Amino acid sequence: MENRTSRLLRYPGDMEAESYLYTVGPLAEQFLLSIKNEGKIKAAYCKNCGRLFLPVRSFCTFCGKEVNELREIDQEGVVESFSKVKLDSFGKELKEPFYLAYIKFRNVEGGLLHKLGEVKEPKIGMKVKPVFKESKERIGSLEDILYFRPI
């Protein structure tokens, strides 16, 4: 039987803004600038409840108070979980499969999503540290971190 839908008229369309320029926020800006300028990952510090947390935002999710301070943290991270990515979001096979990981830091709530590099067989619980781009190439972005590599 003939496919009836093929005979119906269609109307072409699209649906999104042309582009977005996202607001980073005052404290998250400091977070990105410390990656760019110091090659350091810092965490937000809530002086009300004493928690360090990532991602950086200028309020405390846990106790509901304003946060306006970043603190240095141990740059050594731990792989909380990882996976090996073989297909992109459109089902296309990647030329170079890679390891995606959720990385946590000592005494810090939350963590970061990033790639693993220089590793054959990653393990959950493995200790890793960030590998940054050359400082002159850094722009203040999470992509200033190339990947995390095993220690």
Next chain:
Amino acid sequence: MKTNINIKNRVAIVGAGMTLFRRRLKETPQELAFEASRVALDSAGLDVKDVEAVVIGSAPDAFDGFHMKGEHLSDGSMGYMKPVKRVFVGGATGVFTAIAGWWHIASGLYDIVLAVAEEKMSNARPHPQGLFKYIWDPIVERPLNPNLIWIFAMEMHRYMYKYNIKKEDIALVSVKNKRNALDHPAAQAAANISVDDVLKSEVLVWPVQRLDISPVSEGAAAVVLVSERVARKITDSPVWIEGVGWNLDSTHWTSRELAYPKYLEEAGNMAYRMAGIENPRKQLDFAEVYDPFDYKELHHMEGLQIANKGEAPKLTKEGVTQRDGDLPICPSGGLLGVGNPIAAAGMMKVCELFWQHRYEAGKRQVRIKRGYGLAQAWGDLMQVSTVVITKT
């Protein structure tokens, strides 16, 4: 006469807060929601641990540029590890967020609920008006590439034609609201302007001119809602929500009556019945009517039966709607004066109810004689209205 409806808890507003309304703000959407939430909780003397549930209101995801915007905002809205729900009825969202907060408590489910509305309008490029392209029917409307201003120009024209209303009479609303906003500390578009300024401003889409319209804004606003049991413990001056109402016209713009918002009459009647209001013109002390355009304040006053059909301009001309008039409309300065961060703008009106009833509105203060205030918003596909009635 009050309708006998089954409400487990009477609901009070016990705190309100908002951010500045501006074209661009340096904070993220979550941070804006947080600031309004924090101020609202502080004004109620409550903390995050006291909040049992959170209701979030925000207009299309495309504005902030995050899908699942309610979930995105939940951390900033004190929603961590709590029952959180987003509601969304376009421009009418701000008032509807308060309504949803109300039913969370009226149903008996919770005693303390935070209702937060936020909008970030500067992320989308080149201009957020472009995002409205996607509210039109893709087959019968979008080929003509309309935007909201084009459509409201036709509604305004029809309203003017049907009741023989002059542009200079409509402009009085913009003059009044922008002047009222001079006394609002968060206002973006407060100004001392004349009718002549409005009539000489740039024509955008005739008969809509630059000063007939509210600005593009971002910001957040929040209220704390509690049951009567909690209200009696924590405050001497609760502001009671006495009635809520909402209603939708046809999905199709071309199936609606343009000169009169019948759906708003229905929404108003729902709220009036609940509150026991038989004559809104005589019983309300003031109303925060939705005013994204100056003619919409008049249109909405008529739909709310505050004025007879075609007669809202007359009340405006006579000074009845001024802050010192018999029935002040938009004493806050409204969207025309304070600004229009979609959902947050409607919630700003609910905040104004709180401040006015408690005599905390400073120079904006109106006289509370009979006890009732009303806030209204309008939106979705331009066919929904939402109404909240409060009482001291």
